Amino acid sequence: MVMCSSTGGMPAWLEPWLSIPFYKGERCKKHVHQYNTVFCAVCMGSPVCETCWRRQHSRLHHGHISLQVCSASRRAAIEIKKFKKHMDASDIQVYKINGKDIFYLKPCREGVHENHNTHDPKCQTCAKKLKDSNCLFCSIACKSMMGNSSMMINSTEIAAVEQQPQPMRKRKRKSTTAGTEECSLLGRSTMNMRKRSRKGIPSRAHSGELCS
Numbered sequence: 001m002v003m004c005s006s007t008g009g010m011p012a013w014l015e016p017w018l019s020i021p022f023y024k025g026e027r028c029k030k031h032v033h034q035y036n037t038v039f040c041a042v043c044m045g046s047p048v049c050e051t052c053w054r055r056q057h058s059r060l061h062h063g064h065i066s067l068q069v070c071s072a073s074r075r076a077a078i079e080i081k082k083f084k085k086h087m088d089a090s091d092i093q094v095y096k097i098n099g100k101d102i103f104y105l106k107p108c109r110e111g112v113h114e115n116h117n118t119h120d121p122k123c124q125t126c127a128k129k130l131k132d133s134n135c136l137f138c139s140i141a142c143k144s145m146m147g148n149s150s151m152m153i154n155s156t157e158i159a160a161v162e163q164q165p166q167p168m169r170k171r172k173r174k175s176t177t178a179g180t181e182e183c184s185l186l187g188r189s190t191m192n193m194r195k196r197s198r199k200g201i202p203s204r205a206h207s208g209e210l211c212s
Helices: 016-018 051-062 141-164 170-195
Strands: 036-041 066-068 070-072 076-079 095-097 099-106
Touching: 016 141, 036 051, 051 066, 070 099, 076 141
Parallel strands: none
Antiparallel strands: 036 066, 070 076, 076 099, 095 099
């Protein structure tokens, strides 16, 4: 079961999940040696540790989507086989840690501004150098940010097209031309009538004269 938000086509749980600071000092209160790494994508509450999830929360969240992160080079990551069942994972750089294929949740700040050739593949969001030229993003967060930006650009372009004024119809132009021609013809006929010589003014006969 995948829940999608109304905008961007991204799962509704993605943003809350990515905002959690995994492995940043927050540990389980019952099991102090374990980090809270399991997140319920349906309830979208606070994460719990693996032991608490297995003993208690697995029954409370039966049938829900659960996402468990792991630590890879001191960064939060997730196994690809567990993640790609719930979201499109194409174009994201794949890394291998301890024999497992993983995705990093967020980009690594180190090496983002490193010097590299213009032809080297790089992340389309943070410009970090990529290992695989067929990939476009270095992490899940970078792909989600680029996906939302594309939707915003497309909606802006559509709105701009809808606001463009519609062109005038050709029929109106033809009727205007015809009306102009009629006015010119009337003007010419009036001028011709004025140019014609008027008839002579009739003279009245004197009272003492008779007409023969």
